[in-house]
Structures are given as structure tokens and as C-alpha cells.
Amino acid sequence: MSTIEANSTTRRMTLNMGPQHPSTHGVLRIVLDLDGETIVTARPDIGYLHTGIEKEFEVKHYHQGTPLTDRVDYLSNLNNNLCFALAVEKLLQVEIPARAQWTRVMMCELQRISSHLVWLGTHALDIGAMSMYFYCMREREEVLKIFEMFSGQRMMTSYIRIGGLALDHPRGGLAAIKKFADSFPEKVDQYEELLNSNPIWINRTQGVGYLTLEDMLDMGVTGPMIRAAGQAWDIRKSEPYSSYEKFDFEVPVETASDVWSRYRVRARELRESTKIIQQAVAGMPEGEWKASAPKVVLPDREKMKTQMEALIYHFKIVTEGFTVPPGEAYATVESPRGELGYYIVSDGSAKPWRVHMRTPSFGNLQGLSQMIEGTLIADCIASMGSMDFVLGDVDR
Amino acid sequence: MISEVVLARPEVASLNESVAGAILEGTQTEDLAGHPEVTLIVDPARIVDVARALKTQGFERLCTVTAVDWHPQEPRFEVVYHLHSVKHNRRLRLKVRLGSDTAKIESVTSVWRSANWYEREVFDLFGIEFSNHPDLRRIMMPEGWQGHPLRKDFPVHGFKYSYQDS
Numbered sequence: 001m002s003t004i005e006a007n008s009t010t011r012r013m014t015l016n017m018g019p020q021h022p023s024t025h026g027v028l029r030i031v032l033d034l035d036g037e038t039i040v041t042a043r044p045d046i047g048y049l050h051t052g053i054e055k056e057f058e059v060k061h062y063h064q065g066t067p068l069t070d071r072v073d074y075l076s077n078l079n080n081n082l083c084f085a086l087a088v089e090k091l092l093q094v095e096i097p098a099r100a101q102w103t104r105v106m107m108c109e110l111q112r113i114s115s116h117l118v119w120l121g122t123h124a125l126d127i128g129a130m131s132m133y134f135y136c137m138r139e140r141e142e143v144l145k146i147f148e149m150f151s152g153q154r155m156m157t158s159y160i161r162i163g164g165l166a167l168d169h170p171r172g173g174l175a176a177i178k179k180f181a182d183s184f185p186e187k188v189d190q191y192e193e194l195l196n197s198n199p200i201w202i203n204r205t206q207g208v209g210y211l212t213l214e215d216m217l218d219m220g221v222t223g224p225m226i227r228a229a230g231q232a233w234d235i236r237k238s239e240p241y242s243s244y245e246k247f248d249f250e251v252p253v254e255t256a257s258d259v260w261s262r263y264r265v266r267a268r269e270l271r272e273s274t275k276i277i278q279q280a281v282a283g284m285p286e287g288e289w290k291a292s293a294p295k296v297v298l299p300d301r302e303k304m305k306t307q308m309e310a311l312i313y314h315f316k317i318v319t320e321g322f323t324v325p326p327g328e329a330y331a332t333v334e335s336p337r338g339e340l341g342y343y344i345v346s347d348g349s350a351k352p353w354r355v356h357m358r359t360p361s362f363g364n365l366q367g368l369s370q371m372i373e374g375t376l377i378a379d380c381i382a383s384m385g386s387m388d389f390v391l392g393d394v395d396r
Numbered sequence: 397m398i399s400e401v402v403l404a405r406p407e408v409a410s411l412n413e414s415v416a417g418a419i420l421e422g423t424q425t426e427d428l429a430g431h432p433e434v435t436l437i438v439d440p441a442r443i444v445d446v447a448r449a450l451k452t453q454g455f456e457r458l459c460t461v462t463a464v465d466w467h468p469q470e471p472r473f474e475v476v477y478h479l480h481s482v483k484h485n486r487r488l489r490l491k492v493r494l495g496s497d498t499a500k501i502e503s504v505t506s507v508w509r510s511a512n513w514y515e516r517e518v519f520d521l522f523g524i525e526f527s528n529h530p531d532l533r534r535i536m537m538p539e540g541w542q543g544h545p546l547r548k549d550f551p552v553h554g555f556k557y558s559y560q561d562s
Contacts (some may be wrong), residue, residue, distance in 0.1 A: 233482045
């Protein structure tokens with residue numbers, strides 16, 4: 001600003017960043033007004049990935065909605081599956097058996113690890129530490145293999161269904177998770193060794209992308225961003241769902257509210273998630289993996305071959321869906337990016353009247369302008385990357 | 397009609413004093429996990445007063461703003477606000493009912509800045525206007541788009557245009 005006042009011959013330059021810029025990780029466009037290298041105003045322009053998922057829910061049965069939830073935030077689809085299932089189960093008043101609940105927790109934590117690894121790898125790549133990407137993708141591959149074992153899919157898993165899970169554990173599934181969880185803390189050590197004393201990483205992250213806690217609360221920023229500003233708020237602790245209260249883990253908190261502290265929070269969350277997974281593997285309850293609600297949950301394939309009733313229920317659920325009592329419910333989970341909420345309004349039919357997704361990336365992105373205005377354009381990439389948004393989650 | 401369970405809640409009791417008459421209805425639903433959901437139906441003309449009173453009571457976060465279209469019933473629209481208090485670990489849902497000919501309401505951006513994009517989204521997809529909004533433009537759909545896709549009378553497949561007719 002001061003340079004403009006001092007020298008009237010300088011002009012502000014308007015720069016279009018995106019929608020194809022590689023470090024926006026999707027199709028985000030930011031219109032930047034620059035004074036030299038300083039960002040004067042930043043206007044995010046979103047909607048390039050708007051696919052009308054909320055509208056599509058209204059013409060699909062509830063079970064058909066689950067695959068749609070995968071495609072909202074494609075890096076944390078299990079959290080989306082879970083949140084949608086929780087909201088519908090709230091309306092249906094269905095009790096979920098312990099094995100299903102524990103498996104849900106275990107899978108969601110694996111998803112958190114996988115999502116944080118994508119963040120760490122790409123963020124490090126954005127700001128110049130290329131080798132991190134390969135290490136992070138190496139471990140993410142292991143997680144995706146586990147997802148494939150459990151659900152048959154690497155990314156669009158649709159594994160958590162209304163009333164329980166899609167399938168029981170595969171043979172050797174828990175052993176594979178245990179093997180991964182036991183070896184993973186060592187890998188986090190490696191990442192930290194690469195980054196924590198790396199002068200380039202430190203210079204590019206410390207003191208960059210500052211936002212006050214009050215501003216964050218006011219602008220709808222949630223998740224690791226808010227925990228890096230000193231607010232120990234995690235929905236897994238404050239409003240435990242799916243038996244999170246039975247697990248022993250800590251909520252990492254940092255106070256500097258810069259890119260560095262966001263990295264520290266996420267790196268520590270990797271370790272905490274591993275702890276949760278280890279507890280889930282050790283104490284995995286035996287028994288049913290889906291609710292005893294024949295009108296809602298698809299019957300076992302084996303039963304369908306011998307029991308007429310099971311075959312009828314299967315036919316009814318697949319062709320007509322199941323009805324949900326009229327009412328509304330808001331369920332919320334802690335996704336890797338922050339508060340994810342599903343608000344479902346039912347009119348008593350087999351299709352939801354309205355599904356609204358409160359997605360963490362949309363809320364977080366609102367804080368972007370304030371975060372980068374007045375800073376250098378080179379820091380824009382680091383600040384933006386530290387928000388960890390997914391454009392599918394922003395635009396829906 | 398405000399149910400007694402809702403009236404007994406501290407945030408509602410003090411609200412009834414500070415903005416008397418603004419709450420038209422109040423209900424509470426229980427679920428198996430024991431997280432009750434409280435819904436207050438607010439007089440559309442008083443929404444900013446209620447929002448401001450709730451913010452001073454500790455609801456520092458506005459989680460989301462959305463709308464529900466009850467077409468062809470009247471009043472057609474419900475604007476739904478989800479509030480959250482990190483400090484008290486409480487949630488609250490506010491609802492406002494708007495008729496199809498009066499689909500306009502005061503913006504709450506002066507209370508929570510996060511309402512900016514949330515209200516823009518509702519404006520874009522439902523065509524509900526927010527007065528005193530600092531930047532009321534379409535956010536998801538392209539600038540020249542006609543219609544509001546999340547309205548129930550907007551077909552899911554969109555409007556088909558025939559090239560032969562033109």
C-alpha cells in the first residue's frame with residue numbers, strides 16, 4: 001500500500017491464479033490484486049466443480065445416496081459415508097452393533113492418515129521439498145490397499161452403509177491393518193526428520209499464513225486449522241460418535257496459528273490416529289457387523305439363497321428403498337479437514353426431501369482472503385496449501 | 397408454542413427475555429446417542445436480533461446456513477441456521493419460514509462473517525434474497541445462469557433446449 005502512495009506511477013496488477021494452477025489442487029480460481037509482490041486483495045472464485053450432488057440426493061433412495069457421499073470429499077470419503085449414515089440412522093433410530101462401530105472408527109482413522117499424507121506430500125511439493133511426496137505416497141498406497149481389501153475399492157469405497165457396513169472384515173484384514181499401524185510411527189519419524197530441521201521448510205512455514213482464533217471462529221474455519229490456533233476443539237472428543245469415547249487419544253494443539261503449527265498438528269494427528277487404530281485392532285469386538293433392521297439393511301447373501309423372507313426384503317430394499325420417518329437431523333463428524341455435517345430432512349418417503357452438506361473445505365476457504373491479504377505472493381501458495389481444502393468438498 | 401423441555405434450556409430461557417416474542421416455536425428431538433437437537437422457529441423480521449442475542453450468549457460459530465423448499469406448500473421456504481458454541485459445547489438450529497412471494501430476509505453477516513458465502517449459496521441455489529448482504533452474487537452457478545437449481549420446480553436434468561426449434 002505504502003508504495004502506491006509514495007509513487008503514483010505504480011499500478012496495481014490483477015492476476016488470475018487458477019483455475020488450472022497446480023497448487024490449488026483442483027479448480028480454484030483466485031483473483032489477486034497485486035502491488036508489486038504484495039497481495040492487496042484476494043477474491044476466491046469457486047463453483048468450477050459444482051456437480052449438484054445435493055440435488056441428486058433428492059431423486060435417489062437413501063442407500064443410493066451413499067456412493068454420492070464418496071464423491072463429495074474424495075480424499076476422506078469414509079468420513080462422508082459415516083456422517084451420512086449417522087444422520088439417517090438418527091432419523092431411523094437404529095442401534096448399530098459394536099463391531100460395526102469399531103470398524104467405522106478404525107476405517108475413518110485410516111482415512112485420516114491417508115488424507116493427511118496426501119496433504120503433507122503435496123504441500124511439501126508445493127513449497128519445494130519434492131522427496132516428501134514420494135515417501136507420503138508410499139505409505140498412502142498401503143492404506144489404499146487396505147481399503148481395497150475391505151471394500152473392493154481404493155478410493156470410492158462406500159464401505160460404511162446405513163445400518164452398519166457393506167461387508168464384514170476380509171480374511172487377514174485386521175492383520176494387514178496391524179502390520180501397517182505398527183510400522184507407521186517409524187515412517188512419521190522419517191517425515192519429521194526430513195522436515196523439522198530443514199531450513200527451507202522452516203523459513204517457508206514459520207510465521208506464514210497467520211489468522212487469529214477469533215477470526216477463524218467467526219469465519220467458519222474448523223479442524224486442524226483451529227487446533228493450530230490454540231482451540232482444543234475436536235468433535236471426536238466434544239460430541240463423540242460411533243464409540244469414539246471408548247478410545248484413548250489426545251487432541252494435538254499448537255498456538256502459533258501459522259503454516260508450521262498446522263503442519264505440527266497434522267503430523268501429531270498421524271500418530272494419534274495410529275494409536276486409535278492399534279486400539280481398535282486389539283479390542284475389535286466379535287459379533288454382528290450390521291444392525292438387526294431387516295427393512296433397512298440388505299440381508300446376507302447366504303440367507304437369500306435359503307430364506308424367502310430375506311429374498312423379499314432384498315427385493316424391496318433394492319427396488320423401493322426404505323422409508324424414513326418424517327423429521328430432520330443434523331449429524332456431524334470430525335473429518336480430516338474439520339467439521340463435516342449432514343443435514344437431512346425427510347418427508348416420510350423413501351427419498352430424502354433435502355440433504356445439505358456442511359463441508360469443512362467450504363468453511364475453511366472463507367478465511368483465505370483475510371489470511372493472504374497483505375502478505376507476499378510467494379507465501380500465498382504456502383498459506384493456501386496449509387488450509388488443506390478439496391475442491392470437490394468446496395463446490396459439491 | 398415452545399415446548400417445556402426447550403424452555404428449560406438456559407440459552408432459550410434468556411433468549412425469551414432479551415428478544416421477547418421473536419421465538420414462535422421450539423422443539424427438541426432426542427436420539428439414541430443422547431445428543432438432543434433443539435430447533436427454534438424465529439420470526440423472520442427479528443432474525444438479526446435473535447442471532448445477535450445468541451452470539452453474545454456464546455454461540456460464536458455459525459456452522460451453516462441452508463434452505464428447504466416445501467413447494468407446492470406455503471410458506472414455501474425454510475431458511476435453516478445451524479449454530480454451535482465451542483465454549484459450551486452446544487448446538488442450536490434456527491428456522492425461518494418464508495412465503496414464495498416474500499422470499500427475502502435480513503442477512504446475518506453483520507453477526508457472523510461466515511454467513512457471507514453460506515447466504516450467497518442459498519441465494520444462488522434457492523433464489524432467497526438477503527438484504528444488507530455485502531456481496532450477494534451467485535457462488536456455485538455461472539454468472540448468467542437462469543433459475544435456482546435446488547428449488548423443487550427446477551428439473552433434476554435441467555432444462556433441455558432443442559436446437560431445431562431455434
